[in-house]
Amino acid sequence: MIHYFWPIVISFLLLVFIVIPAVVIWRLSLKVPEDAGRRRFLKKAALYPVGLAAAIGYGYGYERSHTVDHRYGISVPAGAFPEGYRLAQISDVHLGKFFSVAELRRLLERIVADGPDMLAITGDLFDDESQNLAAAQLLDEYVDRFPDGIWYCLGNHEHFRGITEIKRFLSATRVHALYNHAEQVPGKSFWVAGTDHPMIRETEKFRQLKEEYFAKTIEDIPEKERKSTIVLAHHPEFIDNAAAAGIPLTLTGHTHGGQFGIFGLPLFPVFKYTRGMVRLGDSYGYVHVGNGSWFPCRIGCPPEVAYFEFRG
Known part of the structure; x- marks a missing residue:
């Protein structure tokens, strides 16, 4: 048997909600020249927590109760x-x-x-x-x-x-x-x-x-x-x-x-x-x-x- 399911899920949630936002904040705090490529990446990265939150809302509020x-x-x-x-x-x-x-x-x-x-x-x-x-x-x-x-x-x-x-x-x-x-x-x-x-x-x-x-x-x-x-x-x-x-x-x-x-x-x-x-x-x-x-x-x-x- 393999019992790694919840560690995988928890690690994924930590990555999306804590690690990525922390990296974004840290990079923004640095006094470095503006970089258009990095700015586009950060904008895209900010979408991941929003997308995950929407998916969890759907999974909790709708799918789990619709047999x-x-x-x-x-x-x-x-x-x-x-x-x-x-x-x-x-x-x-x-x-x-x-x-x-x-x-x-x-x-x-x-x-x-x-x-x-x-x-x-x-x-x-x-x-x-x-x-x-x-x-x-x-x-x-x-x-x-x-x-x-x-x-x-x-x-x-x-x-x-x-x-x-x-x-x-x-x-x-x-x-x-x-x-x-x-x-x-x-x-x-x-x-x-x-x-x-x-x-x-x-x-x-x-x-x-x-x-x-x-x-x-x-x-x-x-x-x-x-x-x-x-x-x-x-x-x-x-x-x-x-x-x-x-x-x-x-x-x-x-x-x-x-x-x-x-x-x-x-x-x-x-x-x-x-x-x-x-x-x-x-x-x-x-x-x-x-x-x-x-x-x-x-x-x-x-x-x-x-x-x-x-x-x-």
Whole structure:
């Protein structure tokens, strides 16, 4: 894993707002002969802070609160899933100062209106101890609005905000909360599996724990039925494990799509898989860009609801 995203962003902001203005002021303070070329450069340099301020204003005031829908067709072997079955995914809501339970309700209403069969949530929803209970109760309220319910896996921020209590809240609901295990969808012939998030930073130990979590997650699924399984995982590198096991679709989040993008591509691609669809052989993986944010600015990376439809 690479954890350089925020140092890069902070360094960029310092450069534009502090270093460049400081250099301009210093040069202006020098008693040197007037230079037309330098004067043109300084005028252009002064535009950078103004442009960045405008971009941040757009990202904070508009884009982060304007959700878009993305729709994908998933080709699977005949009989693996019901033809035309549709599920929706949200991720990284990050309840807190910048995303309230009321906003979560509006998001759920938006999804219900589209009529998917199932809702998958891939972690980092419960991120505010003062709102977590209300959020769990809200999810339970919406379970019946989806024919096959709501399915959930943990993210790293659930561990930060009291994992034991969050599990207790979820246990009192009808949400299918998956902690390194799988369940067959009631009345259906396919499975949903959900992994926990390995809370280790050191790369090799992270990969080892990831493998252990994944092996435990799918151990109850008969091997011949793995082609009829959806995996929910917060970290996108689980896509590799699932593809190696023959899982047709893995839904992930965690990266926020890089938070900043241009032409649909992440500006800071610090993860192996940062945003959008990944195809490995016959397996699909998806990295959701997230719905909320603990850093309240998105540029070229609006929040999304991802819809997936199975096609034979």
